[in-house]
Amino acid sequence: MHTGSHFAMSTIPQINKLSAYIGTFHAQYHLWIVQHVLGHHIHTNIIFMDPDVHHFSHDRKEEEKIPGYRTHPKQKVLKKYKWGWKFAILFQVWATTFAIAFANTPKYLADRAMEVTKIPTKWLTNIRNDRIILLSACMLFMWYHGAVYGFWCLFHVWGVHGTCFNVFSQISHTNEESMTSVNKYKKKYKIKKIEWAMHQMLTTSDYSCDSWFWSIVSIHLNNQAMHHLFPSVHPCHYPAMRRKLIPVCAKFGVNYEQRSSGDFFDAVARYLGWISKLNENGNSMAVAATAATAATATKNVSATTVASKSEEEAFQHDIKKDSFIENDGCVSTSSRVLAISGTLIVCATLAIPTMACYLPAFQWAPLQAFVATLIPLILTLRFQEYDDLHN
DSSP states (O other): OHHHHTTOSOSSHHHHHHHHHHGGGTSOHHHHIIIIIIIITTSTTOTTTOGGGGTTTOOSGGGTTSOOOOOSTTSOOOHHHHHHHHHHHHHHHHHHHHIIIIITHHHHHHHTEETTEEOOHHHHHHHHHHHHHHHHHHHHHHHHHOHHHHHHHHHHHHHHHHHHHHHHHHTTTSSHHHHHHHHHHHHHHTOSOOOHHHHHHHTOOOOSTTOHHHHHHTTTGGGHHHHHHOTTSOGGGHHHHHHHHHHHHHHTTOOHHHHTOOOHHHHHHHHHHHHHHHHHTHHHHHHHHHHHHHHHHOOOHHHHHHHHHHHHHHHHHHHHHTOSBOTTSOBOHHHHHHHHHHHHHHHHHHHHHHHHHHOOSGGGHHHHHIIIIIHHHHHHHHTOSOOOTTO
16 A cells, blocks of 8 residues: 555556555555645654644543653643553554544544645545445444454454554654754754755664565565655665665765664664653653744844753753663663563564464454453553652
8 A cells, every 4th residue: 555655566557546545444545645645755754744743642632531642842741641651652553553544534524634634625525435335344244253253353453554554654753863853954054944855864764774574574664764755666676775875865964874774673762762752751852842943043143052052951961861771771660661561562463363363253352352452551550650770
């Protein structure tokens, strides 16, 4: 679906469209175009413009009971983030695809927008009819296999897909380097605006770029910068293109070789570190973002520069003090709990198809649900009260 929606699957448009429609069980075709192709790819990591930035915050008044967490420093700071982000990140991993495929569709149709990207009016009827057809097919499946067993089979498919999609799509954009490099580049070269291609380079992070294994598993999202610069080129060309682009980026002051030299586990650590920093230290991050915006907008450099510098130094001190990985290499207790819970839910995800094969009777469906949902929740709540190891 992903490659076809960018018209990179074939030179024949019909094949590309068919490829994109194959994934309609996980994401409605038109909604995917609005969210991913029009919203995310054009306005990567720009708050109030990139819908991916707003998927997990759930900061509306009617969403106050839904687990969420911040991914951008300019987002609202809510009380639920600090105490609930560990569970929220696991909840969102499992529920992402189900929400996009079905649960959030009424909201998208009512708002006529997918988060912050408007949906063309002429597409609304197609979206509604498409989901009605898929819902009918799902109900037929549940009628044939039994309501309980049928529902959990479908829900587990969405869960496995959501886990893979959430992990591989988020680690390439949701990290400190991808969120802060644009402003740093502007300050370094004293410019107000940045060229689109450079923006794409600075808001993406690549990993294991020459690994065929991670390319296949991540559907080539490990070469995210190449994908954002050349979305209509088939992903099989990304490794060779990366080597060509490294010296070009160096001419414009971007060390792309260094930015793309990490492996998958480095990318995961950077992602979790950024999420932890935003939600554990939300107020500090919000103050810093406000100070940075004010410092950029002002033209009076003399007095403002000194004040901004002192604020930035104070902020950096707070960040170093409460960082995800401390300077001596130790990991905080809350981060360890998140890592254990994440590992457990991945194991549970892999266990679902196995249990479905060996225990096909519908009466075993509640046990599968327990493995996939309750155990990670119990583990997370068991360690809800925590202190950093360095206190």
